[in-house]
Amino acid sequence: MAISSAPFIHPLCQAEFRKCPFLSSKPQFLPHLLRFKSQRTIHASSAVTLESGLNTQNEQEIQVDVFSCPICFEPLKRKGPPGLKISAIYRSAFKCKGCNKFYSSKDMYLDLTVTSGLRDYSEVQPARTELFRSPLVSFLYERGWRQNFRQSGFPGPDEEFRVAQEYFESSKGGLLVDVSCGSGLFSRKFAKSGSYSGVVALDFSENMLRQCYDFIKKEDTLSTANIALVRADVSRLPFPSGSVDAVHAGAALHCWPSPSNAIAEITRILRSGGKFVGTTFLRYTSSTPWIIRPFRERSPQGYSYLTEEEIEDLCTSTGLTNYSSKTQQSYIMFTAEKP
Numbered sequence: 001m002a003i004s005s006a007p008f009i010h011p012l013c014q015a016e017f018r019k020c021p022f023l024s025s026k027p028q029f030l031p032h033l034l035r036f037k038s039q040r041t042i043h044a045s046s047a048v049t050l051e052s053g054l055n056t057q058n059e060q061e062i063q064v065d066v067f068s069c070p071i072c073f074e075p076l077k078r079k080g081p082p083g084l085k086i087s088a089i090y091r092s093a094f095k096c097k098g099c100n101k102f103y104s105s106k107d108m109y110l111d112l113t114v115t116s117g118l119r120d121y122s123e124v125q126p127a128r129t130e131l132f133r134s135p136l137v138s139f140l141y142e143r144g145w146r147q148n149f150r151q152s153g154f155p156g157p158d159e160e161f162r163v164a165q166e167y168f169e170s171s172k173g174g175l176l177v178d179v180s181c182g183s184g185l186f187s188r189k190f191a192k193s194g195s196y197s198g199v200v201a202l203d204f205s206e207n208m209l210r211q212c213y214d215f216i217k218k219e220d221t222l223s224t225a226n227i228a229l230v231r232a233d234v235s236r237l238p239f240p241s242g243s244v245d246a247v248h249a250g251a252a253l254h255c256w257p258s259p260s261n262a263i264a265e266i267t268r269i270l271r272s273g274g275k276f277v278g279t280t281f282l283r284y285t286s287s288t289p290w291i292i293r294p295f296r297e298r299s300p301q302g303y304s305y306l307t308e309e310e311i312e313d314l315c316t317s318t319g320l321t322n323y324s325s326k327t328q329q330s331y332i333m334f335t336a337e338k339p
C-alpha cells in the first residue's frame with residue numbers, strides 16, 4: 001500500500017499542530033505496522049515517526065484511523081495521540097491517504113463533512129435537517145423536546161436503550177456509531193455501558209454536538225471514555241466499508257434528506273454480521289383510520305414518515321437481512337444485520 005512521502009503538514013493544517021505543540025513539523029517516513037483502535041491490524045509500507053524527545057511510543061506514530069474521507073472513502077492518516085477520546089482527537093490532525101484533504105477538529109468535534117474547511121460555501125440542507133442545527137432546538141432537545149415523543153408511543157430513553165443493547169449483543173466489544181446522535185442521549189449511554197471498544201457520536205448539527213460535549217463534560221466517567229464527536233452527513237459516512245460493528249440511529253430516519261441513501265451508507269460501513277438498530281415515527285399504523293391516512297402522507301416540515309413496510313423494504317433492498325421490528329402507536333424500533 002503506497003503512502004505518499006510528501007511532507008504531511010499542509011499549510012492549512014498548521015493550526016492543528018499549534019494545538020499539539022509536541023508534534024514535529026518535520027516527520028520522516030519509515031516502514032511500520034499500523035493498528036486500528038478497534039484491535040484490527042493493517043499493514044502499510046510506510047508511516048511517520050516524529051523527532052525524538054516525544055511523550056509516548058503511541059504518540060510517535062502516524063496511524064491509519066477508524067475514520068475515512070467522506071469524499072473518496074480512503075482511510076484517514078492521523079497525526080497525534082491515538083484513540084477515540086475527545087481530547088486525543090482534538091489534539092490530532094487527519095489527512096486523507098487518497099485525496100490528501102485535511103480534516104480538523106472544530107470546538108470539540110471532528111468535522112468530517114465534505115464541506116469541512118471550506119471558507120465561502122456553506123451547505124443548507126432540507127428543513128428537517130436545518131431545524132436541528134439551531135442552537136435553541138439543540139438546547140431544548142433533552143430539556144423537554146424529546147420527552148414529547150412519548151405521546152407517539154416512544155417508550156423513553158431507558159427502555160429504548162435496553163432493547164437496543166439486546167439487539168447489539170453480538171456487536172459488543174466492537175465499534176458503535178450512533179448516527180444522528182443529536183445531543184448524545186444514546187451515545188452517552190452506549191459509552192457508559194462499557195460494552196464497546198469505542199463509540200462515535202455523529203451528527204450533522206454543530207450545535208447538537210456542542211450540547212453533547214457539554215453533557216459529556218459534566219460526567220467524570222464520560223470525559224475520559226472512548227467517545228468521539230464527529231460532524232458528518234448520514235449520506236456520506238466517514239468510515240471505510242465493512243469497518244463498523246454496530247450502527248444506532250435513534251429517532252432519526254424521518255429527519256434524513258434521503259432515507260434510502262442513508263440506509264445504503266449504513267449498510268456499506270457495517271462489517272459482515274454487524275447490526276443496525278433504528279427508531280422512528282411511522283406515517284401510520286394498521287390501526288390508523290383510512291380516512292386520516294392521506295393527511296399523513298406529507299408533514300409540514302417535510303419529515304419522511306415511512307410505513308412499516310417501507311422501512312423493511314429499504315433495509316432489505318440494501319442487502320440487510322434478519323429484519324425485525326417492534327411497534328407501539330407511531331413508534332417503531334427495527335433491526336437488521338449485514339450478511
Ligand SMILES: C[S@@+](CC[C@H](N)C(=O)[O-])C[C@H]1O[C@@H](n2cnc3c(N)ncnc32)[C@H](O)[C@@H]1O
Pocket residue numbers: 125128129132133146179180181182183184185186202203204205208232233234235249250251252255256257
Ligand atoms: C430527532 S433527532 C434524534 C436525536 C437522538 N438520536 C435521539 O434518539 O433522540 C434527529 C437528528 O438527526 C440529525 N440529522 C438530520 N439530518 C441529518 C443528516 N443529513 N446527517 C446526519 N444527521 C442528521 C439532526 O441533526 C438531529 O440531531
